[in-house]
Amino acid sequence: MADAILAPSRRGFLTAALLAGGGLAVEFSLPLGRAQAATVGTSAVGAFVSIAPNGAVTIVNKNPEIGQGIKTAFAMMIAEELDCDWAQVTAVQQADANPAIYGPQGTGASQSTPNNWLPLRRAGAAARDMLVRAAAARWGVDPSSVTTAKGRLSHAASGRSLGYGEVASAAAALTPPDLKTVKLKTPAQFSIIGKPTKGVDTPRVVKGEPMYGIDTRLPGMLYAVYEVAPANGGKLVSADLADAKAAPGVKHVVQLKGVGPIDALVDGVAILATNWWLANQARSKLKLEWDLSAQKGHSWDAYVAKAKTLLAEKPQLDLIRSGDVEGKLASAAKRVAAVYEIPFLAHATLEPQNCTALYKDGALEVWAPSQIPAGGKAQISKFLEIPEDKITFHVTKIGGGFGRRLRNDYTVQAAAIAKAVPGVPVKLLWSREDDIRRDFYRPSGWHGFEAGIDANGKMIAFKDHFVTFGKDGKSAMFANMHADHFPYGIMPDAAVVQSTLEIGVPIGALRAPVSNGLCYAFQGFLDEVAIAAGTDLPRLLLDVFAEDKLVGEPDQPEKAQTAFSTKRARAVIAKAAAMSNFTSKPIAPGRAMGFGFYFCHNGHFAEVVDASVKDGQVSVHKVWVAGDVGRQIVNPMGAEAQVRGSVLDGLSQALEGQKITFVDGQIEQSNFHDFRLGRNDRNPAVEVAFVASDSHPTGLGEPALPPVIPALANAIAAATGKRVRTMPIDLSALA
Known part of the structure; x- marks a missing residue:
């Protein structure tokens, strides 16, 4: 599990300076706890906010903007607690790489929002505190009697008011507060956070101005x-x-x-x-x-053959084991078994x-x-x-x-x-050919699943023989499975055993690393188990998740938000089923719904796909998404865009023939003609709903992607009676 947001272990520091020509420039730095510092590779996080004499606010975005919208969301967090009018934010500038000033500046693992939710808000609140004290000193009143709203300071008793810019220079001379002591707004007081806000760069992007x-x-x-x-x-x-x-x-x-x-x-x-x-x-x-x-023999066909051999042999390692899996499988009224395969994938970024x-x-x-x-x-x-x-x-x-x-x-x-x-x-x-052939690919993998069902239709045992890449039984990075992955901690009798083969092609993280492959395989197989048990996948999952549990719960209670919560899972599963009026029966000849659920990158997501198969072609008509990423959505407009983008990305992986193959290490694909991306004319409508929970907001760049792939595969199975066990979808090879 990823680390949670940590309260600062030491005093946060904030410094103020006078801008050339007058005004307030605020630099803030907030040391983090050791666990988070280890995750991001440094021990401080920082940013800047400045206020000019005319009241114009400039905010520096510390993390790279990669389309996930943090350049806007970070500015919204600061501006909210600064209590300025959003229209006063006249510029959001991108910071250069400088960890000594800004602390961690990486973008990945959907961690930008959770890691900065409190630090950035505290910095905005600290700047507001300095402005309040400057105004109070000018008026000779107690700071507690000064209020702020939309970039203005007011003293109700005397009817006086000032714009932020009018006291910015005076505020710059004051001693900044301890960031841990500043008072933050309650969600009910938010006027910027939670409001749909267009991206700060959107006008420039639309105009085609040079930015990339x-x-x-x-x-x-x-x-x-x-x-x-x-x-x-x-x-x-x-x-x-x-x-x-x-x-x-x-x-x-x-x-x-x-x-x-x-x-x-x-x-x-x-x-x-x-x-x-x-x-x-x-x-x-x-x-x-x-x-x-060095690459002789490292070929896709050779990997497939070796994987099949390993699946038939004794596993090299027990990765996860609880209870008596073998005994429960032997006594089960029904046993379900299947092998799932996921391919290597390239990132295919539009900008090479x-x-x-x-x-x-x-x-x-x-x-x-x-x-x-x-x-x-x-x-x-x-x-x-x-x-x-x-x-x-x-x-x-x-x-x-x-x-x-x-x-x-x-x-x-x-x-x-x-x-x-x-x-x-x-x-x-790089040329497009360079980009495809020199990637760090999402690794392939194979799963030999088996599950046991009792006479009452209850899943009582679950086993996965996971064949992946690594050495001496230990998996390579991004070719691994987390030790707290379902069914660990949920089912009493469960096991994941593992075998590895050595890899020759470079591998790396692809959107929702690890999860984007595991979800398809696990949720596809569980759909098969549900059918064998006489139920459907949502009801099977609700049964398995019936007891409130936090899987992978850290020692500190404040970190519980990073744990998989069966309660939160049930809420999004029920919401997605209700939004779509989900049914496991075909809704028309060759047309059906499919369901998928997953927890990754601190997000719980359930998704339903309405798809049909006709004349050898798959058409996706609509996708419903229910997600829980905490109690607060910073920018609903950006959040929904992230979810829709994730869904379309996942459908592209499944439908467009995306697969990397190679012979003696030489990649066979080269461009978008043989590694295709999704097309606008194939994109379905995507309906998004967020289910609030009592947790800090977490990231949205990744967790909505994994469930859509098994949901699509399960829809095809319901529509055709044929099971998709290998990605990308090839209707001619359906089981």
Whole structure:
């Protein structure tokens, strides 16, 4: 389970300064507890808010904006407790990578909102406190008699009022309060949080203004491509660069030696030209010899064959075990068994990987769309031997990440190329083929399920033989299963056993890491169990979750929000079923509903898909989503957009033939013709409802994705009588 929001273990600090020309600039820093600090890799979180003499408010967004809406949501949190009018927030600026000032600046694991919910609000409240005290001093009254609203300070007894800008300079001279002591608003007092708010960058995005990494332009800039081995781990044996150097527009051809892990710098040749097209065309003139022996035998078909062998053999490891699983299976009135397979997936971000870099006089300046910019900065420093204090890392808006940009290989490559041509701005841009074939893929996996049902139709035993990637029985990162994954802690007699095979292709996090594969397999199989038990999946789950439990509950009560709650699960299951008028019976010939539920990234989500199968084609008509991410939705407009995007992303994975295959480590897919994305004309209506619970708000970038895939597969099974056990959906191969 992910760490919960922690109360500060030490005093939070806030400093104030006078802006040039007058006004208040507030910097705040809040140390976190050790568990959270370990998760994000540093021990402080910070941000800035400034108020100009005219009352205009500028807020600095500390985390990368990747489409999840935090640039707007963070500003809303600060502005709410500052008690200004939202219209006064005239600018929300993106911070550069600087952990010393801002603390953790990563975007991933749906942690931005939960990790910053209290710190950012406290900072806004602290700034408000300073303004109140400044106004009180001017009027000679007690601060407790001064109220705030919409960016103005009022003293009811004397009828006096001031705008924030009028006392901002005076407030800057005051001693900031302890962040732990500032008074926060109650939800009933919110005037910004909880109100649908358009994204602060939306007008610029609609106009097509340059904001993304790919838009970066510098005077005298050259465009670069970087040719690497066609298989992971390939070594450059020899290189004839003469023809590429002579190609039109080419200014430099640079051979680079790999250093560090594969997400740092691998062997390759950079071509720099006056425009990207010319640089990319010159690739065909390179004469390179590669040693690809390390990937020999690492092929998709070989993995499938080995996985089938492992499923038939004794498992290598007991991952989860409770009760007498084997005994309960042996005595069951019915036994259900099935094997599920999930594929490798690429991220396929719409904005390909890119980075612009300038190395001059021993210092490096970088512009990059990175989910973890501090990580990129650290890698560049470590592997290219440039001191971190000599690196300036500008964070651009990100055109899709989904976990791909948690890796900073493209930033290290750009920095290495720039270092090879000092004084020349270099823009490295990957082609779509580069992006598909050099990914860190969502790992595949296989599940050999078995469940036992008693004479009363109750599931009494559950077992999964999980075949994944790793070594010595231990799974690789992102190819794992959490030890508190269902059914652990819920069913008395349950087991997950595991076997591993070694992997040769790079793997990494993809939106809702781990969960996006596990949910499809588990919820698909449980739908089969429900049918065998004479019920449907919602009722089966409600029965299994009938007793109130917190699975994976941490020791501290304040962390309970990170636990899987059967009570919260029941609420969203019931809500989704009611919203859709769910039925497990076909609603028309070839048309039916399917159900899916999952808990991940602190979110409980239940989803229903209405789909039909006709003439060999699947059509999704509507999706209903019920989710619980705590007591407060910061920005309903952004939240619903995140849920809808998650649903469409999941449907795209299932319906569009998304699958990565390879032979001897060389990826067979190359572009959107053979790794297709969803299309607008196939997108269904998505109805979203949030179920409030007594918990801090948690993230929304990921937990709504996993349930839609099994819900779709279960709908197809109900409509056709044929079960989908392998993704992506191939109707010709249905069981």
